Amino acid sequence: MNNQRRTVLKSGSGAALLGILASAGIITPGMALAEWNKAAFDAKSMADTLKALGAGTPTESKDVQVTGPDIAENGAVVPVGVTSTLPNVTMMAILIEKNPNALAASFTLPEGTEANVQTRVKMGQTSNVYALVKSGDKFFMATKEIKVTLGGCGG
Amino acid sequence: MAANPMKIRASNKDGVTEVKVLISHEMETGQRKDASGAIVPAWFITELTAKHNDRVVLGAEFGTAVSKNPYLAFRFKGGAKGDKVTVSWKDNKGETRTDEAAIA
Amino acid sequence: MRLNLTCRLVGAALLALATGHALAQDAKVADELAKYREALADGNPADLLEVRGEGLWQEKRGPKNASLEQCDFGLGPGKLEGAYAQLPRYFKDTGRVMDVESRLVHCMMTLQGFTFEQATKNWYSKPGTESDIEALVTFIGAKSNGVKINVPATHPEEAKMAKMGEYIFYRRSGPQDFSCAICHGQDGKRIRLQELGNLTTQAGAGEAMKTWPSYRVSQGTVWTMQRRLIDCMRQARWPEPKYLSDSVIALETFLQKTASGTVMATPGIKR
Numbered sequence: 280m281n282n283q284r285r286t287v288l289k290s291g292s293g294a295a296l297l298g299i300l301a302s303a304g305i306i307t308p309g310m311a312l313a314e315w316n317k318a319a320f321d322a323k324s325m326a327d328t329l330k331a332l333g334a335g336t337p338t339e340s341k342d343v344q345v346t347g348p349d350i351a352e353n354g355a356v357v358p359v360g361v362t363s364t365l366p367n368v369t370m371m372a373i374l375i376e377k378n379p380n381a382l383a384a385s386f387t388l389p390e391g392t393e394a395n396v397q398t399r400v401k402m403g404q405t406s407n408v409y410a411l412v413k414s415g416d417k418f419f420m421a422t423k424e425i426k427v428t429l430g431g432c433g434g
Numbered sequence: 435m436a437a438n439p440m441k442i443r444a445s446n447k448d449g450v451t452e453v454k455v456l457i458s459h460e461m462e463t464g465q466r467k468d469a470s471g472a473i474v475p476a477w478f479i480t481e482l483t484a485k486h487n488d489r490v491v492l493g494a495e496f497g498t499a500v501s502k503n504p505y506l507a508f509r510f511k512g513g514a515k516g517d518k519v520t521v522s523w524k525d526n527k528g529e530t531r532t533d534e535a536a537i538a
Numbered sequence: 539m540r541l542n543l544t545c546r547l548v549g550a551a552l553l554a555l556a557t558g559h560a561l562a563q564d565a566k567v568a569d570e571l572a573k574y575r576e577a578l579a580d581g582n583p584a585d586l587l588e589v590r591g592e593g594l595w596q597e598k599r600g601p602k603n604a605s606l607e608q609c610d611f612g613l614g615p616g617k618l619e620g621a622y623a624q625l626p627r628y629f630k631d632t633g634r635v636m637d638v639e640s641r642l643v644h645c646m647m648t649l650q651g652f653t654f655e656q657a658t659k660n661w662y663s664k665p666g667t668e669s670d671i672e673a674l675v676t677f678i679g680a681k682s683n684g685v686k687i688n689v690p691a692t693h694p695e696e697a698k699m700a701k702m703g704e705y706i707f708y709r710r711s712g713p714q715d716f717s718c719a720i721c722h723g724q725d726g727k728r729i730r731l732q733e734l735g736n737l738t739t740q741a742g743a744g745e746a747m748k749t750w751p752s753y754r755v756s757q758g759t760v761w762t763m764q765r766r767l768i769d770c771m772r773q774a775r776w777p778e779p780k781y782l783s784d785s786v787i788a789l790e791t792f793l794q795k796t797a798s799g800t801v802m803a804t805p806g807i808k809r
Contacts, residue, residue, distance in 0.1 A: 320497040350567060352809045355756055358574065379465065380497055380499065398504065441585050466665070
């Protein structure tokens with residue numbers, strides 16, 4: 280399926296054909312966006328992940344925020360989000376430094392969608408959580424430590 | 435196992451539509467072992483798209499670190515009561531699901 | 539992985555206790571945990587199960603190809619509004635005090651023709667295996683939202699069960715000589731960061747009972763009251779009762795009686 284799509288995209292009338300395929304219900308909306316970034320999700324360290332995302336060395340910014348509690352009662356479900364007041368935000372991502380793979384999720388924001396996305400992630404242990412934001416053609420970052428605690432094992 | 439429906443809530447206030455999505459999915463990490471000690475293979479949503487009527491309002495890519503039964507909340511400008519918000523996901527096994535809700 | 543996660547790190551909080559700002563830190567930890575719980579409450583994954591439960595309720599299934607819609611939880615066939623809040627109760631047709639789960643299994647057997655083994659095989663879910671009972675109980679429980687728990691246990695059989703439940707609650711046994719009351723019989727107790735309800739008071743029992751069934755984030759699924767209590771007994775190192783045992787229903791009757799008057803708010807969401 281993916282190979283077929285690449286061929287379609289390479290050909291001159293790609294966009295039109297893609298539209299036809301989409302309207303015919305052959306491809307689902309979920310597949311019409313960029314392909315899942317395997318390299319970024321497979322990367323282990325923060326540095327490798329940022330590289331795979333093409334983010335280089337992001338600038339720390341006060342205009343980016345990691346939202347979420349300081350302490351999570353259970354690492355299996357940690358509410359985190361990214362917000363930013365920067366202009367023209369087209370991409371945001373959540374990275375968890377001490378997870379086996381740092382990248383948890385990334386978001387593509389079309390014009391009109393606010394730079395404010397909340398989700399829930401798994402954390403193997405207490406870790407710095409990073410919010411990565413692409414504003415214009417530059418990358419910015421913010422961090423917050425979230426402690427993973429638990430009371431009463433197994434209960 | 436057929437995928438269970440999502441729960442999508444969308445509400446418009448002061449010209450901004452807030453969308454909250456709950457998805458039924460195991461989100462197996464591929465690191466957990468079952469009772470016999472065998473690794474349970476990774477099984478997780480990789481891509482998600484949300485649309486307002488026919489316009490894409492959010493694209494998302496997930497890794498295995500997104501929690502079981504994923505939750506997602508986001509906001510976009512525009513949208514009117516009764517408009518359609520559609521969410522589609524696809525997982526690493528190729529399974530897909532699409533659900534929709536009307537903006538309240 | 540999940541078990542490892544479960545036993546990690548209270549370290550940060552405990553370290554804080556050693557710094558001399560114990561009380562202030564304690565309050566801050568409590569605030570942050572409250573924030574965490576609040577963030578989870580909006581968007582409870584149990585809602586997904588409730589939808590599935592509704593579907594299962596209406597679906598024609600089993601050897602008799604029938605739905606559960608004629609199942610009587612004590613208020614008449616198919617009448618679910620407020621039914622959960624009045625269980626356990628005595629049922630004439632079976633001559634037993636039944637809770638929501640034993641009654642549900644009874645209906646799956648009588649209306650749909652399942653055997654007991656078929657009906658209860660997946661009474662709780664495991665990763666990759668869904669539980670119809672969890673979904674159905676979530677759906678039925680939510681039909682009592684906003685309704686006051688009302689288990690006066692006035693029928694002699696109900697009164698007997700409530701008394702038995704009270705006895706079990708206070709009875710010390712097992713290798714640790716433990717009882718429910720040791721953890722849940724006083725105000726202001728906690729295990730690590732977990733506050734323990736005083737289940738001997740209306741407020742304490744009410745706070746506990748009104749939120750079940752509840753989504754357990756540590757388990758990634760809804761727990762029914764049967765599972766909650768059976769697991770409590772496991773934690774107390776008691777022999778684990780069988781699913782739907784009278785001992786569990788007795789404890790439920792005692793707790794629901796104590797909690798009576800509290801308004802139901804289910805499904806809850808917990809650690």
